[in-house]
């Protein structure tokens with residue numbers, strides 16, 4: 192026993208002790224404090240006096256940090272009191288002793304203040320016992336080591352979860368910083384230490400992001416492509432914060448990462464070349480062709496304007512820069528029949544650094560009195576549900592007449608453009624019955640890949656080889672064809688004090704449907 196403790200022990204016991212002249216005897220500390228006269232007495236009564244002995248040489252207890260005042264902490268007692276009255280007390284009331292009380296008769300130690308705010312993780316009490324019977328009095332001391340055990344009272348939480356609206360530019364390199372999340376946990380100690388992780392979405396074949404477990408910094412694990420047909424426009428990113436309590440508590444924040452467009456697609460013409468025959472007597476201002484181009488980017492990056500190249504010298508035709516319609520602006524009456532005009536059409540997007548496509552245009556001047564077919568059907572768009580599985584029933588029909596009023600002789604063609612959206616994969620086919628063109632599907636549609644197609648139908652009169660094209664847009668309608676997927680939830684920990692009916696966690700759900708209404712999920716649905 193150290194000198195300070197001893198001094199404290201003496202001080203604590205002073206009310207119990209007789210004046211200095213009294214005879215007394217310590218148990219475990221008797222050697223340290225015995226006065227001369229006591230030696231004499233002990234020698235004389237050695238066979239009669241057995242020192243008091245505590246049931247344990249020292250006591251070790253654990254105390255939950257959420258314990259309240261008056262919680263029993265430990266019971267100490269002496270084993271050899273033999274019915275005599277023993278008095279227990281705590282030594283040194285200035286340190287640990289002030290935080291506890293002891294029942295002087297039973298030796299039960301109780302808390303006298305809540306330990307949640309203590310600065311120390313453990314403390315040691317010195318307990319003294321004495322009897323009032325023997326002469327000299329018998330004394331003993333022991334220690335009670337109290338170790339504070341932290342309880343996991345608080346679940347981590349993401350205070351700014353609703354504010355996270357990260358975005359990442361498509362085609363950004365691997366390792367691009369996306370967002371730094373932060374969760375808080377009001378527990379102290381390990382129970383308040385947070386680790387971050389990404390919740391795995393079932394069925395996900397590859398990981399999109401990685402998070403630093405300690406800092407919450409999220410980076411990309413691959414580069415994304417926003418544009419059709421890949422169409423990664425929104426990526427689901429469920430983040431979990433887990434504390435180190437036993438058992439741990441966790442929280443999940445569902446984050447949606449928007450993939451921002453860059454101008455990485457040039458416009459693409461819907462045909463590899465445009466050919467048209469124009470009669471010598473065609474009137475100035477008449478339309479002969481419509482250039483069409485698609486650009487898979489978004490906004491200005493996909494806004495296309497048209498122009499003509501190498502045509503300044505001839506100057507017979509002009510293209511509308513918005514609609515792509517080619518019109519005659521000078522009479523061809525002086526131009527010999529079978530004259531060919533070869534020039535290029537240009538489609539340029541409006542990106543900061545514009546991209547463009549060129550297409551050859553061939554115009555042949557034909558005999559007078561010749562007229563191209565005329566489209567009777569005025570509709571120029573169709574909407575098809577993406578679940579459409581019927582490849583035999585037409586999704587639309589179109590009619591063109593020859594300029595001579597004979598419709599049976601008209602030939603129809605659906606152009607195969609340069610991209611899937613302009614029918615490069617023959618997603619659409621035609622069937623002609625009684626001089627009318629019927630449009631049919633030959634492949635499944637998937638709104639999550641392609642939302643609209645730009646088709647070019649051509650009506651050709653074989654007698655004069657004049658043709659007229661018609662642009663038709665096919666809109667794909669989103670259907671609720673993707674089941675919501677519940678992300679992996681390894682374990683849910685519920686706090687013992689959690690009130691019934693209180694939410695225990697938000698289960699992360701993802702859904703590939705593009706339309707917002709099909710992505711809303713309510714419990715039980």
Ligand SMILES: [Ca+2]
Nearest residue numbers: 345378382434
């Ligand atoms: Ca916690």
Ligand SMILES: [Ca+2]
Nearest residue numbers: 416417418455
């Ligand atoms: Ca892209």
Ligand SMILES: [Ca+2]
Nearest residue numbers: 418453455488
């Ligand atoms: Ca793009």
Ligand SMILES: [Ca+2]
Nearest residue numbers: 456488492540
């Ligand atoms: Ca573009």
